[in-house]
Amino acid sequence: MPLQLAPTFAARLAESSHCLRGLWVCSGSPTAAEIIAGSGCEWVLIDGEHSPITIEGTLSLLRAVAAYPATPVVRVPVNDTVLIKQFLDLGAQNIMVPMVHTADEAARAAAAMHYPPRGVRGVGSALARSSRWNLVPGYLPEASSTVSLIVQIESAEAVENAAAIARTPGVDALFIGPSDLAASMGMLGEQTHPDVVDRVTRTIAAAKEAGLPVGVNAFNLAQAREYVAAGVDFVNIGADVQILAGGAQEKLRQLQDSPEEES
Template sequence: MPAPSNAFKASLGGDKPLIGLWLALADAYTAEICAGAGYDWLLVDGEHAPNDIRSIMRQLQAIAAGRGQAVVRPVAPETWMIKQILDAGAQTILVPMIESAEQAAEMVRAVRYAPAGKRGVGAALARASSFNRIPDYLQTADEEICLLLQVESRAGLAALDDILKVDGVDGVFIGPADLAADLGRRGNPGHVDVQRHVEAALHTIMDAGKPAGILSSNLSLSQRYVEMGARFVAIGSDVGILAGGTQRLCEDFRKSILNAP
């Protein structure tokens, strides 16, 4: 019996945009709610959310009950972090802060077993192999791992052509928030200068034959990216939905009381 099929990786090769949601509440209960909402993929954020390997694993378990596919972002492009996340059962990884082809190649090695890579062989103890109940896991796991790299700096954009030439990279994601900061537009990813760089990068990725991805809570921008041909686009976050929704509910009710006859 082989490793489980990676539905997200298979869908990247289709003709339908994959719509995602960022999960930063670091809670399996809310992850389960979001997983049933109809998104194609859900990003469990280990970089900016208060997650550890146990909370990531619990969210993977919760998401598995829904139709959306899990993607996990580690804190940093570190092999040991990726090893733990893969053993916890993640099959799709979005690695942040990639700025060179050398880094990209190192991440490819991190998600593959030897001799092609350097992922530690510990699947007999791991959720990834159904606790050693998948007899062919070691022989088949590499093919089902989806490696996405996040480019979000001027250095990353300068190296983008070389990053795209690295064999084993399944898609490249542009991070507009950090890119805006690096371009001197911190907190303003919608600025025309930032968007010029974002759109050029997305075109470069797509012209190289790779799936391009991005996150924006600005739905007009998200629609623009989809129309351009971006394959996996996140349109918001659980934190944003909760913070915005609770505030609007309170404000709207207070206004209705004040305006009541």
């Protein structure tokens, strides 16, 4: 059987009848990535923005996750054509671009995802894992169908432009970042503030009107449930480092709060 690449995150969203649950990998540990991918989550965000994860480290994490059903999404550190090309060439099929504030910025990210004439991606498939070093038959003509682009809405400006961003050709989904959105509104650390939640729900509505999948980051589970009820198509509810830190503290608290054994 000819070698084939995995379905994209966009394809998985299109086929799903429920909200896809995801977790982050921020530690850079392939072991942590395997644990997260094997946990039962449906997608894994490999974070190249707020972590020490390098391009080479991303390659190791993609290989670690590949054995599991969860779909990996790689967040690049910045909307840069060269960086996006490098992450695509190492085999990241699903790219998330942070801090996309306008439709023009979204169009620039979309162009970086595709070879000419559709885009500006440099051609190096024979040297790259993206085509499995040309072991995937007919890779170049079909390359656009093997990748998907998620852009982040995480500023007040981006919310105002959400409808235009959602209608930008080549954008496959929006992902809302309430933490940076709150900061841009002068509410640092208040991502559950009603005004922030209102901006999130407005963005969800704009995406839905454009017929585009939309997701949100929500470590607060009560908030996550509200966003699921509001119609998001995918949600991220925790990160490996956050789960480890919280779990460690909870174990220590449980021991401290337990009754002392009678002597």
